[in-house]
Amino acid sequence: MSEQHEHEHEHEHGSGHGGHGGDGTMGLHGMLLFGEGALYLSHLPMFQRPHNFQVILEVGFDEAAGEVLSADRESGGQGLYTFEPEEFHITELDPGGDGPERSSIEGTIYRGHFERGGLPIARAVAEVRNVVYFKKLDVGAGHVADQDLAYLCFGRAGQLHFVHRITAKPDFDQVLAARLVPGTVTDMAGRPVGEDVTRDFDHAVPVEFQGRRDTPQFRLSPKETAEGAFFATIAPQGFHGFRVQVETDRELYLELRELGSG
Known part of the structure; x- marks a missing residue:
């Protein structure tokens, strides 16, 4: 909803x-x-x-x-x-x-x-x-529209949440329930790693959806599957960063006007 x-x-x-x-x-x-x-x-x-x-x-x-x-x-x-x-x-x-x-x-x-x-x-x-x-947030900063769409991932394994990372005006606030699809983890070069990353994220970690602009028009939608790049997170085998398919469930909140996008 x-x-x-x-x-x-x-x-x-x-x-x-x-x-x-x-x-x-x-x-x-x-x-x-x-x-x-x-x-x-x-x-x-x-x-x-x-x-x-x-x-x-x-x-x-x-x-x-x-x-x-x-x-x-x-x-x-x-x-x-x-x-x-x-x-x-x-x-x-x-x-x-x-x-x-x-x-x-x-x-x-x-x-x-x-x-x-x-x-x-x-x-x-x-x-x-x-x-x-x-x-x-920097109240005077201007949004770079061609930067990659970015979210913050956190929560318990199997009950993750993705919140849009707010940077500069105009922007948008969005909260989604989502999960990481088992068996889809690769390293940053796209090579399968043979392990899953099902885990708790006690603190928010950044996730980029590369090739999608960081604007409301390209935001994640409910019941969508897209590849997310956890570029700053250590993967199970110890290497830096990984990619994985993210499957969204419900959109819990969306706000456009208060942050200048409506």
Whole structure:
């Protein structure tokens, strides 16, 4: 199920300067909530401060909120879920240096988009179990349209997610459930290696789909199979980088307008 949403209104909150280290990143940093066994929050970014961060977190909710979320999904709420946190400095999640300063985030879980008629279902405390990805976006950079289409791969073996890697305006935010097709692994030169790469990816690794431009028109689609190049990942036999067929399943989220592509 594909969802397109905008979230301009949240950015009126807490966008002043000062605060944590004087970096002016205090704000209402709305997030997409997805995942089955492992749960993830993905910040809904914009190319304006203080929301110019692409951040993906693995989280766990307190018992009461987790039970409400599970029950809501079982009763038919299999679509979009979002998390509206209380205002905080997003740089408190930066894993650089000695690690993130923030270990939990308080907020409200919504069925649907919290700014587009979503239904609040539970107050919650999200425990930050792992910072999967954290990157500050350059608000002044221009997108290089002829660069290769690139995603971030993470998740548990058999339950992987691909999130479009956001770089510069105009861009797009997209989240897909996907898997790596067994028996299709080759080295970067295209030679079969005779091993699979079914594994957990605790931290996001970059994947390029070479020959496809990094624009919304060439994005991955649900139920598609395409060759991805894990150019920065060590393969099972120890060599640097590998190629593998990626089979997409559902598109969990798509946003064009907020990042200037709509």
